[in-house]
Amino acid sequence: MKRIFPQFSRASLATASLATAFVLSTLVSQGFAQAPAAPAAPAATPKSNPTTTPAPRNDQWWQNRHASMNKRVAEGKVDLLFIGDSITQGWEGAGKKVWEQRFAPRNAVNLGIGGDRTQHVLWRLENGNIAGIEPKLAVLMIGTNNSGSDSSEAIAEGVKAIVEKLKTSLPKTKILILAIFPRGATPDTPGRKVNEGANAIIAKLADGERVEFLDIGPKFLEADGTLSKEIMPDLLHLNEKSYGIWADAIEPQLTKVYGPLPEAAKP
Secondary structure, three states: OOOOOOOOOHHHHHHHHHHHHHHHHHHHHOOOOOOOOOOOOOOOOOOOOHHHOOOOOOOHHHHHHHHHHHHHHHOOOOOEEEEEOHHHHHHHOOOHHHHHHHOHHHOEEEEEOOOOOHHHHHHHHHOOOOOOOOOOEEEEEOOHHHOOOOOHHHHHHHHHHHHHHHHHHOOOOEEEEEOOOOOOOOOOOHHHHHHHHHHHHHHHHOOOOOEEEEOOHHHHEOOOOOEOOOOOOOOOOOOHHHHHHHHHHHHHHHHHHHOOOOHHHOO
16 A cells, blocks of 8 residues: 655745744743753851840749839939849848848949849840949859750850850949859769869959959869858858858959948948
8 A cells, every 4th residue: 555645835834844943942041951040048047155145034933023222223322233143132132131231331233033044134134223323333243054955165155145245234333343253062063063064164354444353263173172061151152151151252353442441330
């Protein structure tokens, strides 16, 4: 059987070639030949450091104490500040007698709240604790409550943020940073090691002018580095004896700012 093939003229073949070229050109122009580039990945968000992020606490007793501090500060006559956690708040407890003798005559105000970390102190300073005052000296000791969850470096950054806040908000105030006190019975107590690492960094904040760093921790320790319960009954908080040690240790700095205590006020 004889097959019959269709016959195409040269003109029809040329027309078909032009049509094919047009289709290919259109597909290329629409990106058919190349897949679109994938969108760029979003930039990673820097991880925030909780020790430098101001944060309040939700406990009602904490809010009440914060409010009472603001009320006291608003009354004026504030020449000396103590800023910190429960160890500082303890000046109203075991250290009260020493406080009344040594610091009350210098118009001191206690800005210590038990359990506070650096971020809580930062929030308090930004929310009324130092509003409208010009104390001559601020004594800062904070960070031991951070030692269970934060690194030495992070704790030091939190202390630095507090110091910067004090320098900015209280431009006429000198700042005495105390090294975080020792804790735990022995030198290898984990929390103590973290605090010591932070102290080594915090010491560098001293500028020889407004900011001074003082480590009085060794005054609480035995020669072998152990901590006695006669000094800190729970190996963290102070008693009347150790508050006296604290007061004696910073008296030279206070004398430079306020002059010597009257004889009647000396222990």
